[in-house]
Amino acid sequence: RSQLEPNVDEYCNKVLDRDRMFLSKAITLIESNAPRHERSAGELLQRLLPHTGNSIRIGITGVPGAGKSTFIEAFGLMLCELGHRVAVLAVDPSSAIRGGSILGDKTRMEQLSKHPNAFIRPSPSEGTLGGVHRKTRETILVCEAAGYDVILVETVGVGQSEGIVRGMVDFFMMLAITGAGDELQGMKKGIMELVDAIIVNKADGDNVELAKKTAREFKQMLHFVQSPTNGWTPRALPCSSLKGTGMEDVWEIIQQFAKETKSSGVFESRRKKQAKDWLYSLIDARLQKLFFEHAEIKKLLPKMEHQVMSEEITVKKACDQLFTVFNGK
Amino acid sequence: RSQLEPNVDEYCNKVLDRDRMFLSKAITLIESNAPRHERSAGELLQRLLPHTGNSIRIGITGVPGAGKSTFIEAFGLMLCELGHRVAVLAVDPSSAIRGGSILGDKTRMEQLSKHPNAFIRPSPSEGTLGGVHRKTRETILVCEAAGYDVILVETVGVGQSEGIVRGMVDFFMMLAITGAGDELQGMKKGIMELVDAIIVNKADGDNVELAKKTAREFKQMLHFVQSPTNGWTPRALPCSSLKGTGMEDVWEIIQQFAKETKSSGVFESRRKKQAKDWLYSLIDARLQKLFFEHAEIKKLLPKMEHQVMSEEITVKKACDQLFTVFNGK
Numbered sequence: 062r063s064q065l066e067p068n069v070d071e072y073c074n075k076v077l078d079r080d081r082m083f084l085s086k087a088i089t090l091i092e093s094n095a096p097r098h099e100r101s102a103g104e105l106l107q108r109l110l111p112h113t114g115n116s117i118r119i120g121i122t123g124v125p126g127a128g129k130s131t132f133i134e135a136f137g138l139m140l141c142e143l144g145h146r147v148a149v150l151a152v153d154p155s156s157a158i159r160g161g162s163i164l165g166d167k168t169r170m171e172q173l174s175k176h177p178n179a180f181i182r183p184s185p186s187e188g189t190l191g192g193v194h195r196k197t198r199e200t201i202l203v204c205e206a207a208g209y210d211v212i213l214v215e216t217v218g219v220g221q222s223e224g225i226v227r228g229m230v231d232f233f234m235m236l237a238i239t240g241a242g243d244e245l246q247g248m249k250k251g252i253m254e255l256v257d258a259i260i261v262n263k264a265d266g267d268n269v270e271l272a273k274k275t276a277r278e279f280k281q282m283l284h285f286v287q288s289p290t291n292g293w294t295p296r297a298l299p300c301s302s303l304k305g306t307g308m309e310d311v312w313e314i315i316q317q318f319a320k321e322t323k324s325s326g327v328f329e330s331r332r333k334k335q336a337k338d339w340l341y342s343l344i345d346a347r348l349q350k351l352f353f354e355h356a357e358i359k360k361l362l363p364k365m366e367h368q369v370m371s372e373e374i375t376v377k378k379a380c381d382q383l384f385t386v387f388n389g390k
Numbered sequence: 391r392s393q394l395e396p397n398v399d400e401y402c403n404k405v406l407d408r409d410r411m412f413l414s415k416a417i418t419l420i421e422s423n424a425p426r427h428e429r430s431a432g433e434l435l436q437r438l439l440p441h442t443g444n445s446i447r448i449g450i451t452g453v454p455g456a457g458k459s460t461f462i463e464a465f466g467l468m469l470c471e472l473g474h475r476v477a478v479l480a481v482d483p484s485s486a487i488r489g490g491s492i493l494g495d496k497t498r499m500e501q502l503s504k505h506p507n508a509f510i511r512p513s514p515s516e517g518t519l520g521g522v523h524r525k526t527r528e529t530i531l532v533c534e535a536a537g538y539d540v541i542l543v544e545t546v547g548v549g550q551s552e553g554i555v556r557g558m559v560d561f562f563m564m565l566a567i568t569g570a571g572d573e574l575q576g577m578k579k580g581i582m583e584l585v586d587a588i589i590v591n592k593a594d595g596d597n598v599e600l601a602k603k604t605a606r607e608f609k610q611m612l613h614f615v616q617s618p619t620n621g622w623t624p625r626a627l628p629c630s631s632l633k634g635t636g637m638e639d640v641w642e643i644i645q646q647f648a649k650e651t652k653s654s655g656v657f658e659s660r661r662k663k664q665a666k667d668w669l670y671s672l673i674d675a676r677l678q679k680l681f682f683e684h685a686e687i688k689k690l691l692p693k694m695e696h697q698v699m700s701e702e703i704t705v706k707k708a709c710d711q712l713f714t715v716f717n718g719k
Contacts, residue, residue, distance in 0.1 A: 114701060
C-alpha cells in the first residue's frame with residue numbers, strides 16, 4: 062500500500078503503545094483535509110475512543126505578554142517530574158495573530174519539549190482561531206489514548222477562541238499580569254465568566270507584592286461573577302514562572318477542583334454536555350456545508366441576495382425559492 | 391369564501407389605503423402560525439414590498455423602570471403633532487418577562503393610542519423575545535406600506551433582543567436613568583457598541599442636574615466604544631418624558647443621523663446588509679427545521695446523543711450516521 066494510505070491498525074496499536082512519532086503522525090492524519098484521510102481518521106478515533114478520557118483537560122488563556130509559554134514550560138516540567146504525562150496543544154507563535162518572534166518559535170518550551178513525559182503539538186497555521194484548530198477536540202482524545210493524563214490547551218484569545226476552548230476542557234484558567242493599576246483594561250469582555258482560576262504570573266523580584274495584591278483584587282472581582290462550574294468558587298493566585306514559585310499551588314487547586322467536581326458529578330456531566338454540544342455544532346456545520354456547497358444553490362444564492370437587497374422580492378420568498386431548489390433533489 | 395381564508399387583494403388595497411383595522415388584521419395574518427395563512431401572508435408581503443422602506447426605523451431599549459412607555463408616548467405624540475405617522479411595535483407589559491402591571495396594560499400610551507396618526511401594536515406573548523416577535527421585521531414592512539414614516543420598535547432587552555432589534559432598525563437608542571452613581575451597573579454588556587444615542591430620561595425636578603451629569607458621563611464613555619454606525623458619533627442627552635422637554639433634541643439628532651447617513655450611503659448599505667443577514671438567518675432556521683423535524687432524525691438523534699455522551703461512538707461517527715439517514719431520502 063502507498064504511504065499516503067495509512068493503516069488504521071498500525072496507527073491504533075502504536076498510539077496505544079505510546080509511540081510519539083506515530084502519535085504525531087496520527088494527529089497529522091486527523092488534521093488532514095484530504096478526503097482519503099478522513100475515513101481512516103474517523104476509524105482510528107472510533108477505535109481509540111475506549112482508551113480516551115482519563116486525563117484532566119486544562120485550558121489556558123492570557124494576553125500576549127502574560128507569559129503563557131514560560132508558565133506552561135515551568136508548570137509542565139513540574140508535572141512531568143511528578144510522574145505525569147503532559148500533552149501541550151500549543152499556539153505556534155509564528156501562526157498566532159500577534160505574538161512571538163521567529164526566534165521564539167525555536168526556543169519556546171525548550172526544556173519541556175525534551176522531557177520524555179511531555180508531548181508538545183503546535184497548532185498548524187491553517188484552520189486555527191487563536192490557536193484552536195478545528196480538530197483540537199480530536200487531538201485531545203488521541204493524546205489521551207497515548208497515555209497523557211494532563212492535557213494543556215493554550216489559546217491566545219482571538220475572536221471566540223476562549224469560549225471554544227472552555228467548551229472542550231474541564232478546567233479553564235487565565236494567566237494575568239500586574240500593571241500600573243490597569244491590569245483589568247486588557248481583559249476581554251465575558252472572560253471572567255469562563256474561568257475557574259486566574260493566575261497572576263510574574264510574581265517575582267520587585268513585583269511580588271503587587272502580584273499578590275492583584276490576585277486579591279481578581280478574587281474580589283470573581284465574587285461578583287457567576288462561576289462557570291457549579292459548586293466551584295473561582296480562585297485567584299500569584300505565581301512566578303521564572304522562579305517556579307506557586308506552581309504547586311496551581312496544581313493543588315486543579316486537583317482539588319477535579320476531586321470536588323468528580324464527587325459532585327459536575328465533572329462527568331460537563332463532559333457529557335460538551336460531547337453533546339460538539340455533536341450539535343458538527344450537525345450545524347454539516348448542514349451549512351450541504352446547503353451552501355450545493356451546486357444549484359451556489360448559482361442561485363447571489364441572485365437571491367441581490368434581489369433581496371434591492372427589495373425586488375421578500376426575504377421569505379427568496380428563502381422559499383432557495384429551498385425549492387435545495388429540496389428538489 | 392371562509393373568513394379564515396383571507397383575500398390578498400383586499401388586504402393589500404386596504405393596507406395601502408391606510409385602513410387601520412385591516413392593517414391590524416394583516417399583521418395578525420403575518421403572525422399566524424397556521425400553514426394556510428402562510429401562503430397568503432407571503433403573497434401579501436410580496437405585493438406590499440414596493441411600497442415599503444419610506445420610514446426611519448428606530449429601536450428603543452432600556453431597563454424596566456427607565457420609562458420607555460412614557461417616553462414613547464411623549465415622543466410619539468410630538469411626532470404626530472408634527473404631522474408624522476408613527477407606528478409603535480411595543481412590548482406588551484403583560485407578556486414581557488419583568489415589567490408592567492395589569493393596570494399598566496390598559497393605561498399605557500393612552501393618549502398616543504388615541505391619536506389618528508399613531509398605530510400601536512403590542513407584541514403577542516407567544517414567540518417573543520424581549521418583545522421582539524419573530525415576525526417584527528415583516529410587521530415593520532406592512533406598517534411602512536400603510537404610510538407610517540416613523541417606526542418605533544421597543545425591546546425590554548431580554549436575552550439577545552437588543553442585537554436582534556439593532557439588526558432591523560436604522561437608529562438604535564437606549565433610554566437610561568440617573569441613579570446613585572451606579573447608573574452603569576444595570577447596563578448589559580456590549581450594549582454601548584449597539585447604540586447611536588443614549589437618552590437620559592427623567593431629567594425633571596430635582597433630577598435635572600444629575601441627568602445632565604449622567605448624560606455627560608455617558609458621552610465620555612461612548613468615546614471609548616466603537617460606534618455601530620460608520621461616520622456617526624453616538625450622542626448622549628437628557629430629556630424628560632414627564633415635562634416633555636428634550637423631545638425635540640432627540641428628534642433633531644435622529645433627523646441629523648438620517649441626513650448624514652443617507653448622504654454617506656451608510657443608511658442604504660445598512661438596510662441592504664440587514665436584508666441579506668435576514669435571508670441568511672432565515673436559511674439557517676429553515677435548515678435546522680428541515681433536519682431536526684425530519685421523522686427519521688427525530689428517532690435517531692436521542693440514540694446518537696446518548697451514545698456520544700456515553701463515549702460509545704465518536705461525535706464524527708454519530709454525525710455521519712445522522713447524515714446518512716438525512717441524505718437517504
